[in-house]
């Protein structure tokens with residue numbers, strides 16, 4: 001399985017990718033998680049990325065492509081779910097080149113379709129575990145104990161870029177820079193669409209069926 005999850009911020013890509021990567025025994029490669037780790041360690045990459053992430057802007061393509069080139073080499077033979085990459089046409093073209101060099105191709109791109117009011121509701125109510133990265137929502141997917149991760153007992157926090165003003169900017173950036181990928185992958189016959197609204201389990205079941213439809 002070599003699959004990319006595509007969709008606006010808050011569409012549920014990370015929530016579904018974490019579970020499905022375990023089920024399919026493939027790697028979950030999430031560029032947002034990698035960048036947040038780099039920010040947390042204070043590395044040069046993290047310091048550069050933070051200025052863009054805080055504004056809800058995309059980190060420059062060359063930085064992301066270099067970061068993914070290092071990870072894909074190890075992941076390609078095992079299979080992967082790409083979460084949040086590619087996000088521009090330049091990144092999509094780089095991904096195709098990187099995979100070609102590895103003798104691989106992308107099987108499917110799964111697009112998560114979610115309305116904008118729902119995206120705003122989800123992102124402003126999202127809480128994330130500092131320790132294991134598990135994601136919750138204050139009302140639609142709350143932890144059993146407020147502020148505490150069900151999975152590992154870690155502390156839950158709100159991401160800096162989940163404030164309403166930054167979320168609105170991220171949605172605008174998505175429309176301008178990432179949405180053109182829908183046509184890009186449609187033209188290559190790789191795109192399948194799932195509704196990203198409704199119960200998590202229903203969406204989880206729809207993804208393999210949709211992904212299998214083009215293989």
Ligand code: AP5
Pocket residue numbers: 007008009010011012013014015016031032033035052053054056057058059060064083084085086087091122123125126127135136137138140141161170196197198199200203
């Ligand atoms: P990143 O971390 O990738 O953020 P994103 O794409 O904006 O995606 P999110 O993590 O916000 O949403 P998601 O679709 O994963 O939703 P989730 O499952 O968490 O990127 C952050 C930043 O890093 C970017 O802004 C950019 O600066 C930089 N960056 C990253 N990749 C880059 C790249 N390739 N190029 C350049 N820059 C890059 O769910 C959201 C909420 O909804 C949760 O609370 C969840 O519990 C809830 N939820 C999920 N599903 C449902 C459901 N079915 N019903 C109700 N609630 C649900």
